[in-house]
Amino acid sequence: MTTLKELAKRLNISISTVSKALNDSHEISDITKKRVNNLAEELNYKPNRIAQQLKNNKTKTIGVILPTVINPFFAEVLHGIEITATNFNYDIIVCLSNESLEKEKRSIELLSNGSVDGFIIAVARESQVNGVSKHIKEAIDRKIPVLMFDRVMHDITCNKVVVDDFKSVYTATDFLINEDKRSNILLVSNIEELSVGKLRTLGYEKAIQENELTSNILKLDNVENIDETIYNYLKANKSIDAILSLDHITGIVAINMAKKLGLKIPEDLSVIGFGYEHTNLLSSPKISIIHQKAHQIGEMSVKLLLQQLNTDNYGLETTIVPSELKLGRSTK
Numbered sequence: 001m002t003t004l005k006e007l008a009k010r011l012n013i014s015i016s017t018v019s020k021a022l023n024d025s026h027e028i029s030d031i032t033k034k035r036v037n038n039l040a041e042e043l044n045y046k047p048n049r050i051a052q053q054l055k056n057n058k059t060k061t062i063g064v065i066l067p068t069v070i071n072p073f074f075a076e077v078l079h080g081i082e083i084t085a086t087n088f089n090y091d092i093i094v095c096l097s098n099e100s101l102e103k104e105k106r107s108i109e110l111l112s113n114g115s116v117d118g119f120i121i122a123v124a125r126e127s128q129v130n131g132v133s134k135h136i137k138e139a140i141d142r143k144i145p146v147l148m149f150d151r152v153m154h155d156i157t158c159n160k161v162v163v164d165d166f167k168s169v170y171t172a173t174d175f176l177i178n179e180d181k182r183s184n185i186l187l188v189s190n191i192e193e194l195s196v197g198k199l200r201t202l203g204y205e206k207a208i209q210e211n212e213l214t215s216n217i218l219k220l221d222n223v224e225n226i227d228e229t230i231y232n233y234l235k236a237n238k239s240i241d242a243i244l245s246l247d248h249i250t251g252i253v254a255i256n257m258a259k260k261l262g263l264k265i266p267e268d269l270s271v272i273g274f275g276y277e278h279t280n281l282l283s284s285p286k287i288s289i290i291h292q293k294a295h296q297i298g299e300m301s302v303k304l305l306l307q308q309l310n311t312d313n314y315g316l317e318t319t320i321v322p323s324e325l326k327l328g329r330s331t332k
Contacts, residue, residue, distance in 0.1 A: 002043040011035060022047070061091045062305065063116035065107050067099050067124050067151070072248055073294050074122065076276050077149065080298020081120060088306055097124040105135045117309055118145035120301050123153060129193045131155075147305045149297055151194055159304045160318040161297050165196050168290045168323035169203030172244055172272050175325060177211050180270050180332050182242035185213070188230065188254060189246040190220035200246045216240065226250060231257040234269075245273035252283045255330060271330040285329035297321050 008015045013032070021028045021036035028036075039045075062085055069075045078094065085092050093116060095107035104124045111119070119139060127133065133153040140146050140158060149161040176182045187204045191197035201217065208215045216237070223229050230253055234240060243258075245251030251273020258269050265271060265285055273279070275289035300319055308314045 002040075002045040007036065007039055007043070007045060010039060058309075059115060059117050060089060061093060061116045062302070063107075063111040063119045064092050064094045065097060065104060065119060065121045066094065067097050067122055069096065072276050072279070073150075073274075073292060076294035077122075077298040077301075080295035081302055082298075083295075084299045084302040088302070090302070090306070097127075099125040101126040101130060101132055108135050108139050112139055112142060112144055116144075118147070118305050120147050120149065120305060122149050122151045125151075125194060128153065128195060145305060145308045147301050147308075149301050151196060154195070157316060159308060159316050161301045161304065162318060162320055163196070163292050163297070164320050164322050165199035166203040166206075168292075168325070169200040169244065169246070170207050171203075172290055172325055173204045173207035174211075176242045176244065176270060176272065176331070177207065177213065180242065180266075182270055183213055184216065184239045185242040185244055186216045186218060186233070186237070186240045187244050187246065188218045188220065188250045190223070190226065190250055191247055192219045192221050197246055204244060220250060227253050227257055230254050231260060234258060234261055234263070240269065242270040243272070245271070248273065248275050248279060251275075251287055251289075251330075252279075255283050255285075255287060265330050266332050270332060272325075280326075280328040283330070288328040288331045289326050291324045291326045293321055293323065 004015050004018050008018045011018065017028060017032065018036055021033045022040060024033065064078065064081055066074050066078060069078060082092055093111060097104035097107060101124055104127055108119065121136065128151055133156050136146060136153065136156055147159040147161065148156065150163065152160045152162060173185060176185055187201065189197055189201060192201065205215055218233055220226050220229060230250065234257060243251065243254045245254060251271050255265055255271050258265060263269050272288045272290065274292060276292065276294055279289050280286035300321060304319065
C-alpha cells in the first residue's frame with residue numbers, strides 16, 4: 001500500500017509538504033498540489049484514516065439515535081444524514097431506541113466512549129413522555145456535542161432542527177375551512193403524547209377557534225385497532241366533513257374507512273395527512289399532505305453539528321424547516 005513517505009520520495013519533497021498538498025493547504029502552490037494529487041491518484045494512495053483520527057483526536061463519525069425507521073419520516077431523515085455526512089467525509093453509526101428510554105440510554109452510553117464525535121438524536125417516546133433527559137445532558141457535560149431534531153427536549157440547551165408543527169397544521173386547518181369550505185373537521189392523532197403532537201394540536205385548535213367552529217379530536221395513542229376506531233367514529237358522527245391526520249398513516253387509514261362506509265373522497269369528506277414526497281402514491285385518491293421535508297432536516301442536522309464540531313465560535317440555535325401543504329385529490 002502506498003504511503004506518504006513513498007509519495008514524498010518519488011516527488012523529492014518532504015512528507016509534510018505531501019500531507020499539506022493532499023489537504024489543500026494554502027501554504028502549498030497549485031503546481032505542487034497538482035503533482036502530488038496526480039501521483040496519489042496514479043498509485044491509488046489511500047490515507048490512513050485511523051492514523052488521522054489519532055492525530056486529530058477525532059473519529060470523523062457521528063452517532064445517530066432514532067426512535068424507529070419503520071416510520072418513513074425517520075427513514076428519509078436518516079437518508080439525508082447519511083448523504084450529507086458522506087459528502088463531508090464523515091461516517092455514521094445508527095442505533096434504534098425502539099421508543100425505549102432504557103435502549104436510548106444504552107446507545108448513548110455505548111457510543112460515548114470515544115466512538116463518535118457527536119450525536120444526532122430524535123428522542124424516544126418513553127423519554128419524552130416521562131420527561132427524562134439526564135442521560136443526554138450527561139453526554140453534553142462530557143463535551144460531546146448533541147443535536148436534536150423533530151422530537152426535542154426543551155430543557156436541554158443544544159442545536160435543534162424542527163418542523164414548524166404549529167404553523168403547518170394551522171395552515172392546513174385554515175385551508176380546509178376557507179378554501180375547501182369544510183365546517184366539521186376531525187383531528188386524528190396517535191402522537192398526542194409527544195411534543196410535535198401537542199404543537200400540531202394547538203395549531204388546529206387556534207384555526208378552529210378563530211373561525212368559531214367546534215373542535216373534534218380523536219386520540220389514538222395506545223389504540224390497537226386504529227382502523228376499527230376510525231371506522232366506528234365516522235359511522236357514529238356522520239356530520240364530519242374533513243379529517244386532518246397528524247401522522248403519516250392515519251390519514252390513509254381514514255380514506256380507506258370512509259370508502260368502506262360508502263363516502264366519496266373528496267365530495268363527502270376531505271382528508272389531509274402528514275407525509276413525505278411519495279405518500280400520495282399509497283392511497284386512492286392520492287392524499288393531500290403536509291410535506292415535512294425530512295431529507296432537508298437530515299441535511300441541516302449534519303451541517304449544524306459539524307459546524308459545532310469544527311468551529312471555535314459557534315452559537316446554539318433552533319432551526320425551523322418550513323413544511324409545505326401539497327394538495328392531492330383527497331381535497332376539493
